[in-house]
Amino acid sequence: MVKSTAKDAQDLIRTLWSAYSATPTNLKIIDHYVVFAVFTALIQVVYMALVGTFPFNSFLSGVLSCVGTAVLAVCLRIQVNKENKEFKDIAPERAFADFVLCNVVLHLVIMNFLG
Amino acid sequence: MAATDAQTSLRHAFGNVLAFFILILIGVLAFSIRLFSVIKYESVIHEFDPYFNYRVTQFLTKNGIYDFWNWFDDRTWYPLGRVIGGTVYPGLTLTAGTLWWVLNSLNIPLSVETVCVFTAPIFSAFASWATYLLTKEVKGAGAGLTAAVLLAMVPSYISRSVAGSYDNEAVAIFALIFTFYLYIKTLNTGSLFYATLNSIAYFYMVCSWGGYTFIINLIPMHVLLCIVTGRYSSRLYIAYAPLVVLGTLLAALVPVVGFNAVMTSEHFASFLVFILIHVVALVYYIKGILSPKMFKVAVTLVVSGGLAVGFAMIAVLVAMVAASPTMGWSGRSLSLLDPTYASKYIPIIASVSEHQPPTWPSYFMDINVLAFLVPAGIIACFSPLSDASSFVILYIVTSVYFSGVMVRLMLVLAPAACILSGIALSQAFDVFTRSIKLQLPSLSVDSHVNAGDASSESVVPDDTVKTDKTEDTHKERTSKKSKKKEKEPVEKPPSKSQIKKRLLVLPLETSIIAIVLLVLLGAFYVVHSVWAAAEAYSAPSIVLTSHSHDGLHVFDDFREAYAWLSHNTEVDDKVASWWDYGYQTTAMANRTVIVDNNTWNNTHIATVGTAMSSPEKAAWEIFNSLDVKYVLVVFGGLVGYPSDDINKFLWMVRIGGGVFPHIKEPDYLRDGQYRIDNMATPTMLNCLMYKLSYYRFVETDGKAYDRVRRTEIGKKYFKLTHFEEVFTTHHWMVRIYKLKPPKNRIRGKTKKTKSKASSKTVSKKQGIKKNPF
Numbered sequence: 001m002v003k004s005t006a007k008d009a010q011d012l013i014r015t016l017w018s019a020y021s022a023t024p025t026n027l028k029i030i031d032h033y034v035v036f037a038v039f040t041a042l043i044q045v046v047y048m049a050l051v052g053t054f055p056f057n058s059f060l061s062g063v064l065s066c067v068g069t070a071v072l073a074v075c076l077r078i079q080v081n082k083e084n085k086e087f088k089d090i091a092p093e094r095a096f097a098d099f100v101l102c103n104v105v106l107h108l109v110i111m112n113f114l115g
Numbered sequence: 116m117a118a119t120d121a122q123t124s125l126r127h128a129f130g131n132v133l134a135f136f137i138l139i140l141i142g143v144l145a146f147s148i149r150l151f152s153v154i155k156y157e158s159v160i161h162e163f164d165p166y167f168n169y170r171v172t173q174f175l176t177k178n179g180i181y182d183f184w185n186w187f188d189d190r191t192w193y194p195l196g197r198v199i200g201g202t203v204y205p206g207l208t209l210t211a212g213t214l215w216w217v218l219n220s221l222n223i224p225l226s227v228e229t230v231c232v233f234t235a236p237i238f239s240a241f242a243s244w245a246t247y248l249l250t251k252e253v254k255g256a257g258a259g260l261t262a263a264v265l266l267a268m269v270p271s272y273i274s275r276s277v278a279g280s281y282d283n284e285a286v287a288i289f290a291l292i293f294t295f296y297l298y299i300k301t302l303n304t305g306s307l308f309y310a311t312l313n314s315i316a317y318f319y320m321v322c323s324w325g326g327y328t329f330i331i332n333l334i335p336m337h338v339l340l341c342i343v344t345g346r347y348s349s350r351l352y353i354a355y356a357p358l359v360v361l362g363t364l365l366a367a368l369v370p371v372v373g374f375n376a377v378m379t380s381e382h383f384a385s386f387l388v389f390i391l392i393h394v395v396a397l398v399y400y401i402k403g404i405l406s407p408k409m410f411k412v413a414v415t416l417v418v419s420g421g422l423a424v425g426f427a428m429i430a431v432l433v434a435m436v437a438a439s440p441t442m443g444w445s446g447r448s449l450s451l452l453d454p455t456y457a458s459k460y461i462p463i464i465a466s467v468s469e470h471q472p473p474t475w476p477s478y479f480m481d482i483n484v485l486a487f488l489v490p491a492g493i494i495a496c497f498s499p500l501s502d503a504s505s506f507v508i509l510y511i512v513t514s515v516y517f518s519g520v521m522v523r524l525m526l527v528l529a530p531a532a533c534i535l536s537g538i539a540l541s542q543a544f545d546v547f548t549r550s551i552k553l554q555l556p557s558l559s560v561d562s563h564v565n566a567g568d569a570s571s572e573s574v575v576p577d578d579t580v581k582t583d584k585t586e587d588t589h590k591e592r593t594s595k596k597s598k599k600k601e602k603e604p605v606e607k608p609p610s611k612s613q614i615k616k617r618l619l620v621l622p623l624e625t626s627i628i629a630i631v632l633l634v635l636l637g638a639f640y641v642v643h644s645v646w647a648a649a650e651a652y653s654a655p656s657i658v659l660t661s662h663s664h665d666g667l668h669v670f671d672d673f674r675e676a677y678a679w680l681s682h683n684t685e686v687d688d689k690v691a692s693w694w695d696y697g698y699q700t701t702a703m704a705n706r707t708v709i710v711d712n713n714t715w716n717n718t719h720i721a722t723v724g725t726a727m728s729s730p731e732k733a734a735w736e737i738f739n740s741l742d743v744k745y746v747l748v749v750f751g752g753l754v755g756y757p758s759d760d761i762n763k764f765l766w767m768v769r770i771g772g773g774v775f776p777h778i779k780e781p782d783y784l785r786d787g788q789y790r791i792d793n794m795a796t797p798t799m800l801n802c803l804m805y806k807l808s809y810y811r812f813v814e815t816d817g818k819a820y821d822r823v824r825r826t827e828i829g830k831k832y833f834k835l836t837h838f839e840e841v842f843t844t845h846h847w848m849v850r851i852y853k854l855k856p857p858k859n860r861i862r863g864k865t866k867k868t869k870s871k872a873s874s875k876t877v878s879k880k881q882g883i884k885k886n887p888f
Contacts, residue, residue, distance in 0.1 A: 008412045016413075019404040056374060060367060068360040074396075075307050075357060078349040083403075086305060086350060098307035102357060105311050109364045 030077040034070045041066035061113040068106045072099055130256070137260055138247060142240035145267035148645065149236040149277045152653035158232050158279070161655040163695060163712050165281035166702035168207055169231050171199060172281075175212045176227050183208075184370075190707040191697060192719060193689050193741065201370045202715070206290070206323030207283050210234065235276040235285035242289040243267040246530060246537075249296035252303055253496075253503040254538045257545070262537025268640070270647035271481035271529040277653055284526055287324030292530050294320050294330055295510070298354060299503045305350035307357065314361035321366045328381040329527060331362065333513060335388035337506045342395050346502060352396050359389045467714075469523035480647065481525050484640040485532040492535025495542045511535055543633060547626040554623045657699070659756065670754065673699065676747065676849035679842050680704035684745060691738055692747035693727070693760055693767065694720055700747070709741055717774065724771030727764070727804045728778050734803040735837035738854055746838065746852045750808045752821035752828075753847040759823065764804050765789055792826040800830045803838075807852055810835055815847070 023031075044062050053059060079087045079095035087095075152161070160169050175183040186199040215230040243263045251259035266272065275284040297313035300306075321327045338355045341347060363385070366376040376382055402410055478486050489511060496504035511531040518528040621629075659670040680690065681704045690706045697711020710720050726737040738746065751759035760767075765780075772778040782798040783789060790796075791805060799805060813819040813831040820827050835852075842851040 009416055012409055012413050012416065015405060015409045016401070022404075057367070060374070060377060061364065064360055064364050068357070068364070071356045071360050072307070075310070075353045078353060079305070079307070084349060086348065090306070095307070098311070102307050102311045102361075105315070106361055106364070109361070109368065113364060113368055 024082075027077055027081060030073050030080070034073045034077075037066045037070035037073065041070070055115060057113055057115045061110045061115075065106065065110040068110075069103065072102050072106070075099070075102075134256055134260060138244060138263065141243050141247075141260075141263050141267050144264070145240040145243045146236040148268060148648050149239060149273060151277070151649045152655055153232070153278045155649075155653060156655050156658050156660075158229060159655055159657060160228065160232060160281050161277070161279040161657065162282075163698050165231075165279070167698040167712065168281050168283075169228065170698070170702040171203060172208045172211050172215075172231055173227055174199075175208055176215055180209075180212075190705075191701055191711050192713075192716065193707050193709050195716065195719065197713065197715075201373075202713070204283055204323055204325065204371055205369070206319060206321075207234070207281070207286050209322070210238075210286050211281070231281045232279045235280050235282075236278050238286045238289045239267070239272065239276045242272070242292055242530070245289060245292040245296055246533060249292055249299060250534050250537050252296065252299045253501075253507055253534070254541065258538045258541035260537075261541045262534045265485065265537055265540075265640075266530060266533040268644035268648075269482055269485065269529045269533055270644050270652065271525045273644070273648045274481070274652040275523075275526050277648070279655055283324045287320065287326060288526065288530065290316060290320035290323050291326070291330065291527070295506075298334060298358070299506060301354040302350055302502050302506075305353050307353060310353055310357045311361070313354075314358055314365060317358065317362045318365035318368070321362075321369050321372060326524075326527065327366070329513075329517075331366075331382055332384050333510060334358065335384045336513070337509050338388050338392060340505060340509060341502060342392065344505075346505070347395055347399065348502075349396075351502070352392060355392055356389065359385050470521050472520060473518065473522035473525060477522060477525065480651070482529060482532045483643050484636055485536040488536035488539045489532050491539035491543070492537075495538050496535070507531070507534055507538075540633065540637075544630070546621065547630050547633075550621040550626040551623060551630075553620055554626075661754075670756070670846050670848065672844035672846050672848035674703065675844045676842065676851060677704035679844075680706055680745070680747075680851065683842070688744040689742050690745045690747055691723060691726070691741065691743040693723065693749075693763060695763070696747060696749065706745075709743060717770070721771045721774035724767035725775045725778055727760075727767045728771050728783070728802050730801045731803055731806060731835065731837045735854060739857075744854060745841070746803075746807065746854070748804065748807045748850050748852075750847055750850055751823050752808070752812065753815055755822035756848055757823050759808075759848075760804060761791060761808055762823065767804065791821065791824055791828050793829040795829045805830070806833065806835060807838065807850060810840060810850075812847075 041063050044059065044066065048059050048063075076095055076099040078084060079090055079098075080092045081087075160166055171183070174186060178186075183205075184200045187196055188199045189196045191197050211227075211231050211234045214234065215225065215227055218225050218230065243266050246266045247256075247259040247263035249259075250262040272288060274280075275282060276288070294313060294316040297309055297316050301309040301313055317327070317330060320330060334355065338351060341351055363376050363382070366372050366382075367374065377386075401413060405413065493508055493511065496508050511528075511534075514524070514528040514531045517524045657673050661668050661670070677700065680700070684690075684706060686705070688706055689709065690700055690704070691709045692700065694710040694712055694714055697708045697713075700706055700708050701711065710716075710723050714720060722737060722741070726734040729737070749756075749759045750761070751757060752761070764783075768778060768780050768783055772780055783796055783802070785794050785796055789799070791799065791809075795805075809819065809821075809828050809830070810833070812821075812828065818827055819831045837855050838852040839855055840850065841853045843849070
């Protein structure tokens, strides 16, 4: 039972990998950016666990900025992905402009809240 | 083809211009219907809470924003003070301050009071426009216009936004509707731009009102509903995920909310759904790139592994939440979820009259005709069910529940009721006018319309319905529109429209009668709204009027008393009264008060309540320890004003007794009732509130008949030993007393000295003399 699940897991991972490598390069770049942002957030959480929560607003703004850019990058990826039928009438430039605008607002708030 | 296109676009243009003018008229209507109090009384700020907001706005306009942000107010809650910058929702004051500053820089010299008085009507016009936008996203422009005109006049909203009611809800309802509109717009278009605007509008809502928790719980509920009913789409992700991150950050920026944005249970729902939507998005993504067989394998693996981790995390979360006694919820939110909570544990929240559950008639008073149009609107939302209409249905259901818990939340119900009623009315008009339009040509010979298309059971092409909706269905315009539509060539074949169901066409006479009846219904609503605005909700409550056979009497006692205080007392004198009058005293009389309407410190209020319930000497001791110089009581017995302090006395006893156990409520009750006549208990007859209210009352009519309690009072002739009366207003409504300073020499019984013998001889000698104490 365990062996079959292990084999299943390996098959699954291989299939996932091969299916994923088929995605276009620009989407892969966005995916790397998302992974980087989440990773940075995790590092900040670990640091907070070691050092303590004071000052809390800095921790909050740091973590939420990482999570925020990750979420916005995912939104950009959704809108730019050519396979998404719902978004074919939004030009990728428009999607990127929205992404930049939202990031500007997010980072303005972060800088205010950082303290 | 080109001719029909040109005609359709011309019709569209005409419809848009018409809609624009109607919107302007709706704005003017919303503004003017709230001006009754200014016309009937004067341009004055109403009630209690608005006076605090007015005082804060005055401070802001005089001292600038940095001083406002860091303001520590030492003229209230003496001797504790209050951090205004950190405990006030700044949205309203900042809005009014900005308005004043803009107008003044344009050289329009309006005073701060004028701006404050008229802020609410202006923002109600904005709120109607926001309702139009929101309903247009849900159902179309016709429904939008109907909903907007309904909101402009709904009595529930008028009650909290008349000219002079300068309270948080004035701008908060506009922010609420606008945030919802932007959320629905993002959901419908999937554009990140609107998501950003949505977060900013949510920030404005957080700045304005504590009711923002309604938004941050309703939207996650809706997302959950969409996920569960299988309506997940990437637009949902774009609408929700940025809002959570940006919204939490923006909410944490407001000092009142601060870290509560991530630590209280009111916000946990949004985080849980945030995690959930990521999981769902991942699942959909993997489902998209894998074959079905591999997907099943993936599911079994993930479920078995992930379940264990999930259980562990949930256990940790539950343990953390259960560790706090209120499970992380604040008192007010808990009293919403469990309506009996406040009356058991927090008497202050239970004592506010706005926090009581509403009675059935108040529904018909406040939303009138909408009360039975709402179910029709709910059904109309189900056909067809879209993301936006499911949101509106969820909104109405939750707001109906909450309005049943607290009467002041009827205000949150009003926009939802207007939206759904607008949808219902608009759909009804659609059906009737379409029926008329399709049958009118058969009366007059018209070669444009084919017989095959005009038969009553025929399937109507989709585009007719669409143009019905995009043009307004306002009541006076329906006949004009149906005449216009006759010219439309119905040449498009019925097969072009894939109709899911056959559209109903009713007989001509029925439709005409039904339209007339619907117009009558609207007329009833308008008449009721105007009556409610004029008679019921325009009283400024700082000025009272009564009509009698010899004309109009005006009772301006409150302002008389506050003016007396500000002219006849020192600047640093402390005034004690029940907390209702705190805001007005600081704003109008400009004196330091002990407790005010913010009611954040229960013990301090209980101290004042105990003092009011104690006999004179004990009360004098308590007040002296708080440096109080003057005591203010409101008494309605001479004129029949029912909201006076004797009627509020039961709360003084309960709140005082909640903290100081020597105040026992049964001491004041005779047969379970508070009495002030000759059947009253001795504790009641000796307490400070009784004495200060009825001192010298017998001199007014010789019999001391209390018009509110409808009986003669119990103890009529008594003297005050520790207080002296300094001012009583014209109608005896406000009475101000001064604490007598302690005597230099104490005659009679002395305090316990070292030698008991000497004291005994002293008292024996003086015992014959009349003891004034």
